[in-house]
Amino acid sequence: MRVGIILEGTYPYVTGGVSGWAQSIMSQMKAVEFTIIHIGAKPEKRELRYQIPDNVKEIYEFSLQSITAWKKKKKLRQSQQDQFISTLSDIFSIDRYKRVEKLDHIRDILFEYDLRPILHSKAFWDLLVSFYRKSLPTRSFTRYYWNLQGIIQPILNCLMANVPRCDVYHTVTTGYAGIVGVSASYQYNAPLILTEHGIYHREREREIVAASWLEEVYKPIWINLFKLISRYVYMQAAKVTTLFEKNQLFQLELGCDIQKMKIIPNGINVERFMELSRQDKKDTFVVGMVGRVVSIKDIKMALRCARLVKDAISDFKLLIIGPTEEEEAYFKECQKLVEVFDLEETVHFTGSQNVLEYYPKMNALLLTSVSEGQPLVILEAMAAGLPVVATDVGGCSELIFGSKDERIGSAGYIVPPKDYESAAKFLIRLYEKDEVRFQFRENGEKRVQEKYLTSQMIERYHNLYKEVL
Amino acid sequence: MAGIGFYIQKMLQKDTLSSTVVSVIFSAIVSVGPWLLTSTSLVVLGLLFPTNGNSNYELFSMATIYAFIFSTLASGGLIMVIVRRVADLVFAKAYHRIINEYTGLFLFQGVCSFIGSFLWIFFFGPEITWIRLYFPLLFTVLSLLWSTLAFISVLQKYWQIIIGFSIGSLLAIVSPLLLMHFEQGVYSFFGYILGFGFCLTYLIFMLFKDIPTSEIQIAFSFFNAFKKYPENFFFGLFYYGAIWVDDIIIWFSRFGINPIQGFRFSIIYDMPMFLAYLTIIPSLSLFFLVVETTFYNKYRRFYIHIEKGAQLKELEHDLTDIRTTINHQMGFVIKIQILVTMLLFIFSPSLMNAMGLPGIGSVIFQIGIIGALFNGTFLMLQLLLLYFEFRKEVLQLSLMVFSFNLIGTLIILRYYEDLLSLSYLVAFLVGSIVAKYILDARLKHLIRIEFNRQPLGLQKGEVKRSHF
Numbered sequence: 001m002r003v004g005i006i007l008e009g010t011y012p013y014v015t016g017g018v019s020g021w022a023q024s025i026m027s028q029m030k031a032v033e034f035t036i037i038h039i040g041a042k043p044e045k046r047e048l049r050y051q052i053p054d055n056v057k058e059i060y061e062f063s064l065q066s067i068t069a070w071k072k073k074k075k076l077r078q079s080q081q082d083q084f085i086s087t088l089s090d091i092f093s094i095d096r097y098k099r100v101e102k103l104d105h106i107r108d109i110l111f112e113y114d115l116r117p118i119l120h121s122k123a124f125w126d127l128l129v130s131f132y133r134k135s136l137p138t139r140s141f142t143r144y145y146w147n148l149q150g151i152i153q154p155i156l157n158c159l160m161a162n163v164p165r166c167d168v169y170h171t172v173t174t175g176y177a178g179i180v181g182v183s184a185s186y187q188y189n190a191p192l193i194l195t196e197h198g199i200y201h202r203e204r205e206r207e208i209v210a211a212s213w214l215e216e217v218y219k220p221i222w223i224n225l226f227k228l229i230s231r232y233v234y235m236q237a238a239k240v241t242t243l244f245e246k247n248q249l250f251q252l253e254l255g256c257d258i259q260k261m262k263i264i265p266n267g268i269n270v271e272r273f274m275e276l277s278r279q280d281k282k283d284t285f286v287v288g289m290v291g292r293v294v295s296i297k298d299i300k301m302a303l304r305c306a307r308l309v310k311d312a313i314s315d316f317k318l319l320i321i322g323p324t325e326e327e328e329a330y331f332k333e334c335q336k337l338v339e340v341f342d343l344e345e346t347v348h349f350t351g352s353q354n355v356l357e358y359y360p361k362m363n364a365l366l367l368t369s370v371s372e373g374q375p376l377v378i379l380e381a382m383a384a385g386l387p388v389v390a391t392d393v394g395g396c397s398e399l400i401f402g403s404k405d406e407r408i409g410s411a412g413y414i415v416p417p418k419d420y421e422s423a424a425k426f427l428i429r430l431y432e433k434d435e436v437r438f439q440f441r442e443n444g445e446k447r448v449q450e451k452y453l454t455s456q457m458i459e460r461y462h463n464l465y466k467e468v469l
Numbered sequence: 470m471a472g473i474g475f476y477i478q479k480m481l482q483k484d485t486l487s488s489t490v491v492s493v494i495f496s497a498i499v500s501v502g503p504w505l506l507t508s509t510s511l512v513v514l515g516l517l518f519p520t521n522g523n524s525n526y527e528l529f530s531m532a533t534i535y536a537f538i539f540s541t542l543a544s545g546g547l548i549m550v551i552v553r554r555v556a557d558l559v560f561a562k563a564y565h566r567i568i569n570e571y572t573g574l575f576l577f578q579g580v581c582s583f584i585g586s587f588l589w590i591f592f593f594g595p596e597i598t599w600i601r602l603y604f605p606l607l608f609t610v611l612s613l614l615w616s617t618l619a620f621i622s623v624l625q626k627y628w629q630i631i632i633g634f635s636i637g638s639l640l641a642i643v644s645p646l647l648l649m650h651f652e653q654g655v656y657s658f659f660g661y662i663l664g665f666g667f668c669l670t671y672l673i674f675m676l677f678k679d680i681p682t683s684e685i686q687i688a689f690s691f692f693n694a695f696k697k698y699p700e701n702f703f704f705g706l707f708y709y710g711a712i713w714v715d716d717i718i719i720w721f722s723r724f725g726i727n728p729i730q731g732f733r734f735s736i737i738y739d740m741p742m743f744l745a746y747l748t749i750i751p752s753l754s755l756f757f758l759v760v761e762t763t764f765y766n767k768y769r770r771f772y773i774h775i776e777k778g779a780q781l782k783e784l785e786h787d788l789t790d791i792r793t794t795i796n797h798q799m800g801f802v803i804k805i806q807i808l809v810t811m812l813l814f815i816f817s818p819s820l821m822n823a824m825g826l827p828g829i830g831s832v833i834f835q836i837g838i839i840g841a842l843f844n845g846t847f848l849m850l851q852l853l854l855l856y857f858e859f860r861k862e863v864l865q866l867s868l869m870v871f872s873f874n875l876i877g878t879l880i881i882l883r884y885y886e887d888l889l890s891l892s893y894l895v896a897f898l899v900g901s902i903v904a905k906y907i908l909d910a911r912l913k914h915l916i917r918i919e920f921n922r923q924p925l926g927l928q929k930g931e932v933k934r935s936h937f
Binding site for chain 2: 042043052054056057058059060061062063065066067068069070120122125129132133137138139140141142143145149153157161162164
């Protein structure tokens with residue numbers, strides 16, 4: 001069996017959650033051959049960040065923001081051009097929930113034919129102009145045109161890409177990778193699986209809303225575009241999986257069929273963590289944070305929290321374990337805050353370290369991120385017997401409280417993002433109540449062993465591949 | 470988090486706009502200039518030179534005409550490319566490269582022109598020593614002059630060009646006459662070369678004077694421009710070809726004479742036609758005037774609005790303005806030209822009588838001036854098309870007119886001998902109609918065409934496949 005795994009801007013050139021997941025799936029599913037389809041942003045030379053597993057047979061890559069000399073596809077007839085234009089025109093005028101069905105009517109045109117000539121046709125131009133007149137008649141036409149080109153070119157590249165034939169395609173996001181997945185699945189009549197770690201259109205929405213360089217009037221267009229793509233990928237995928245329940249709500253919201261939805265959580269290799277010694281003493285109460293020192297991890301919240309905890313527990317230490325180079329300015333701000341709060345003796349930035357050496361020294365794990373998927377660090381901490389205090393983002397609460405159908409108790413506390421006072425309160429409670437700490441430890445260990453093993457994850461994906469074929 | 474996100478293409482400045490404008494204006498100068506000089510200097514010399522019974526004068530005159538016609542034909546394509554290339558270099562502020570490339574071109578063209586024309590006269594011309602020297606020298610000087618003119622005109626040295634050409638032409642006419650007084654022999658004709666040689670030297674001096682250059686190098690990188698603007702080369706070639714092809718065919722017909730080996734001529738056809746060419750000078754000058762003032766402002770506003778990001782309404786308004794201006798101004802210029810043509814038409818029998826070309830000469834002239842009217846119209850339309858960078862269309866039109874004139878002349882020689890210059894008229898008439906049709910059709914959709922042909926500013930990408 002050959003699985004084409006489609007990744008946008010991540011593996012094998014960028015490290016992180018999705019890349020680590022991809023590496024672990026491919027390297028441990030020996031019975032399956034993989035083709036990596038990597039979609040980059042711009043044409044550039046990059047270093048591989050992972051050792052490519054032996055069962056990866058090919059890496060196919062192209063970039064979105066480029067002019068690529070694609071192989072010619074079939075030439076459209078005039079009637080098909082007309083159909084394409086009239087469908088596009090309808091899509092803009094109908095209810096957004098029905099757009100995706102309209103889009104599906106022209107999927108043969110989208111995936112089999114060369115769309116480039118259409119884009120220079122008078123009919124297409126008239127469509128652009130009519131949309132402009134209707135929606136943005138007072139805005140700069142030039143900017144409008146380039147906004148559209150910004151939308152069209154990457155999509156065009158995805159549609160023109162002639163990816164290698166595989167038995168199953170597995171895309172890790174909707175978006176551009178999703179388009180490539182749907183297109184390949186259509187062309188080779190092979191099933192498509194979608195696994196969302198984060199919810200792509202929501203992440204893009206957050207970025208777009210925050211983008212100061214993008215005129216406000218164009219923001220809804222971009223946001224709706226990414227939603228339309230997500231909707232279409234949900235519609236075309238044979239199976240849609242995600243890491244935790246909460247994500248499924250967003251998928252359902254965009255019309256994903258509940259029948260094809262499935263949760264496959266991430267897994268870890270628990271033995272390495274289970275065999276570590278446990279810290280029962282609390283002479284020095286040691287709380288650890290594991291992750292990159294970057295703004296998305298909201299280290300500043302952790303420092304504010306540390307100040308409050310320090311006021312209550314005189315012998316308290318906060319270890320921040322992770323690389324500091326990625327956002328140097330942010331790291332400097334954090335160091336400044338340490339000084340301001342007079343926490344030089346309390347907070348330690350260790351840099352990148354082998355966490356296995358640190359878990360045995362720790363009493364609890366703190367996670368203050370403003371955005372997460374399903375953080376492996378919580379799973380590791382639970383396997384290492386640590387209670388966790390985490391913000392309510394991504395799949396954190398499900399990891400700590402368990403899913404609805406589960407009987408194992410809590411493995412820590414959840415606080416709203418930015419709420420350092422609650423985080424401090426819970427850390428102090430963990431310090432004060434040994435029995436709570438030990439109970440959380442027990443629950444965490446149990447939950448990881450029951451649900452979050454790498455072997456389980458691999459088996460689930462393997463079964464999924466077999467199921468869709 | 471996974472995903473690249475989104476991306477917006479930033480508008481690229483249409484930085485070639487200004488260079489396009491300059492190159493078009495000077496394409497005009499270099500397309501009109503040479504045949505203007507040919508016609509005037511020949512007509513004036515013909516009137517002033519004591520020609521009766523002087524066979525050397527006939528030889529001189531024919532060699533001179535040949536040098537003019539064939540130097541424009543041989544360098545026409547090259548010049549159209551150079552004009553565009555130098556305009557690009559000027560706007561890239563790469564002045565040192567202009568000088569280096571000029572030096573390279575000067576050597577290349579100089580050597581090729583001299584060797585080529587010498588071989589031609591040696592093998593096909595008369596076995597007369599002075600003419601074997603005179604023809605290649607004049608041919609080379611003129612060829613170099615046309616390309617130097619192309620360089621210097623893009624640098625906008627209008628006055629230097631006018632001064633250089635005025636003094637040069639005057640010297641070319643006066644010096645053989647003066648030399649005749651001191652030396653009755655054939656070498657007085659070399660005074661003619663002296664005139665244009667002066668003009669060439671003056672322009673080269675002016676070119677080198679204003680461009681700072683610490684160290685001149687010889688560069689042949691202008692050859693790259695042929696790859697970038699191949700249409701310009703063929704446009705130049707076919708446009709000059711279209712003007713001269715009827716003359717050349719007629720030299721070989723029964724209307725042609727071959728007084729001396731290698732040189733053919735047709736007094737009955739050439740003289741009226743040279744005169745006819747001159748009749749469009751007033752209207753073409755007027756055209757340049759209105760293009761430079763009214764049209765250019767509207768044209769510029771349109772592109773500035775695109776660059777600065779105006780509303781579609783404004784762009785459409787600008788475009789309507791451009792189209793109306795073109796129609797009005799061209800209409801005005803053509804009306805003036807029609808007036809000139811009508812006057813000359815009425816007086817043509819007496820004019821031709823005065824020149825000793827009665828009868829058929831008068832008919833050729835009458836048809837010729839109407840043809841010249843369309844030649845002028847065609848040239849105006851071509852220049853307008855070039856303003857909007859429709860180079861492919863310009864090339865196709867030139868090729869069409871060239872073919873029409875070529876085939877038409879052959880047909881006329883066979884069936885309608887009394888209407889000799891009709892093919893020239895018909896070719897440029899059809900050319901003008903088609904050119905106007907194309908211009909209108911393109912301008913109607915100019916906004917779409919401009920946006921569609923904007924470079925996206927994206928890097929070249931490739932599909933990379935690694936197998937393990």
